[in-house]
Amino acid sequence: MKFLYVEDKPMNTRVLRLFVEQLWGEDLTSVETAEEGLDLIGKEDFDLVFMDINLPQMSGLEAIRYIKNKLNKTTLPIIVVSAATDTNVIADAYESGCRAFIKKPVNIMNFKDITERVLKTDETIAVA
């Protein structure tokens, strides 16, 4: 499995990396900006992308739109992981094309459940 995490806060990346190692024994590739993320997604094939929203320049949601519309990776599953809790923001996230929205602080069991469902099915999973 190849996972990519686009997140600017090192502590959040550290926690998610440990989660991924603990749950599936997999490695997590991470970048700190949406721009770097797009660059990498253009070059490599990932099985799943975790995306933060509040990023330094381009936002995570703009990045998702770019991935879907410009990079034509329409089937690449993307899970938004964000501390934003505004219903508008959550609605915008689903509209941009993410498959699931995980709220920070991340619950490890919820994270496991949602990630596995996104990988196994094509369904979009409502926010918990």
Add this chain to the structure above:
Amino acid sequence: MNDIVLSDAKSGSALFQSIWQTVVDGMIVINHLGIIQMVNPATLKVFGYTEEELIGKNVKILMPNRYSSEHDQYLSNFMGGGPNKIIGIGRIVEGETKDGQEISMYLAVSELMVGDQVCFVGILRDLTEKVRAENDILRAKEEAERANMAKSHFLSSMSHELRTPMNTILGFAQLLQVTDENQIKYELYQEAVQHILKSGDHLLNLIDDVLDLSKIEAGIIAVSLEDIDVNEIVDECIDLTKFTATSNNIKVVFKPDNKGKTFIHADRGRVRQSLINLISNGIKYNREDGSVTISFETLDNGFVRIKVTDTGYGIPERQHEKLFIPFDRLGLENSAIEGSGVGLAITQKIVRMMQGDIGFSSTPDGSQFWIDLPAGNINNEMEVTSQEIEGVIGEAGKKMNGRILYIEDNPSNIALLKQIVQKVYPGIVFDSCISAELGLEYIQDHPCDMIFMDINLPGMSGIDAMKCLERLYRDLPPVVAITADVSKLTISKIKKQKFSEMLAKPINLLETVEVLERYL
């Protein structure tokens, strides 16, 4: 009946005359060139002119400049079959009175023929008050909406900020929970504990700041104003930020002004909080081996300006307006520099509560933040001479012994009371603690015969300290409240506690000795 009256030309004309004279709305008749032919008294009342001043004048005289210049053109266009803006319609327009006031009025114009001449009759009603009231309501509504938006923005930023350290805390705690106890690597365990503690601290600071900010916004916090020596409080703040300065390798320099003592009239605890905030910002947002310089000057407007200048990289112009917005850390959210992003918002609010102001200037070579606070009175000589004391009291008290504790954060007040006590009662041990917490600890080990308690203390207040004392000790010695804040609210709070006596600052020799005599 009406038919009969109106059919009579003479009484018809009389009826018209009386309507014209008494009708509440203004009526005005102009010819096709805009020249005023007739005006009724109601019109004159609205515009403040006499009839003679208007008859024969162009109606433009009743319009503000920006409209009057177009009126001729409009009228001649209309006469030539051009577009109609008002005739037969009626709408709210602007007028101008004789003394130049602009008014809003509802104006309806109709066109009629008198003989072979075209005339226009305007009926107008002054709506200035109504329009003003409507505008006020509109403004209040917009203001409320803006405040509401700001509140939601604040709440969602706060939620976001609180969730970030929570993610680290809960993340590591869950990892420890799901990892098999016997397989937890020591490194993971150590890392988890370290991050949980650090994020926990950050979270606590955030909560304290948010609480402080909301208390200030709700107006719950009272300021207790006193005259404070600027040199003294700056020294104190430098001392309190020493640890941050050394660990960041930043030099903090105080350049006192050497023109003798300068005082500000402000709340000691709040000035300390503001200055510490500015100094630690200067330390945190600096360049390697940089410095922070503190200086002050007395301004012409009765304020003292305390300046904190750093040698950092400056604040980009486009971010200046965001500086005092809570949680906006100007893009430094992810830097290694810790902060809640609430400090300057709090500082601005508390400085304004003390009738002062805060501002800054910034270049790529550094920023300077300043706070202006009302200048204080230079405290009168704090020295109390033996003669003064002799005048107040005879020999009686001098043989007394025992222990007095003064809980007070202001060193000059401690010094003053100490002098009084030591000169009147040389046998008495006088001690002081600079906070209620320290005071409570002191009392446990050193039974006191009398306690003086300042009310406005950093941390636990004198009122809360009194509540603790009551709970802890059955036989409480006399406790005297000392306060600079003689507002009704504070006094009523003091009276609810079992203080033996209350003294108002500045400390008065005679009163103090009387209290000492009464309770010792």
